[in-house]
Amino acid sequence: MLESVVFWVLAVLAVASGVAVFRVDSMARATYALAVSFVAVGLALLLVDLHYIGVITVLMMVMEMAVMAVYMVMFMGMNPALMPMSMVHDNRAAIAAAVTTFVVLAGGALLVPWPSRREPDPGTVAGTAQALGEAIMGSKMLVMLTVSPAMVATIVAGVVLAGARGRYDRLGDDLDRRPADDPQPGGVGR
């Protein structure tokens, strides 16, 4: 009973703060609202014994929202806590798409005859960080072997995209400028 009450409180908090992300007057408040939504979902994960996943969801998303708030300040060139903003396009079409999606998904969730909950096998350590660690380092290692290069590729792509000077800046449009036009020349023969 208590579990259900806590779940519904967290559920309402998650959805309400999710809606607030696109309703509040400033980007800073939107960022905080999104952080609250993630914290609520992270706490809901703790209710279903996903201790490790729940904790990293809370920690990671709070940090991510802090970074996002910095980006808001950097790019908007204003005090995001004081400047009201509403920048949307195709609002009606977006609302229609969101409502349709919700009706379809919620209808499916309510109409499908889900089986009753299957209890975990006795003796397993389901839901613990130890179990997840053993899965990652054992039978599910291939998954993490796939995720790891994707993360490395993201680091490289992020640096390339966000870098202030690329190879065309250094070597010209035809990549034939020698020596390269660098603010601080280096290498042999400088």
Next chain:
Amino acid sequence: MTLEAVLVVAAALFSVGLYGAISQQVVVMVMMGLELMLNGVILAAAGFWWFLSPDPTGQVLLLVVIAAMTLEMAMGFAVATLLHRSRGSDMTDMATDLSR
């Protein structure tokens, strides 16, 4: 707490995120919409895990979704930086070159 309840809440989060991803003009706000959608996916996956298949290996799917979320954020921030640097704006309407 039932699986249906968890899935309905997850559907609500996903739908709100979808609204944001479609309607917002600022790249970072679009990213927020995508994050909310993945938030719903995480909750739904946790519900499926808890109610239908509560064995340890099922948690790996959640870890993959969270990893995908971080990759999306990292690339989104990089693209927002590039857009701002090259065009002085971080609006999606300023980056519609491929639609022409």
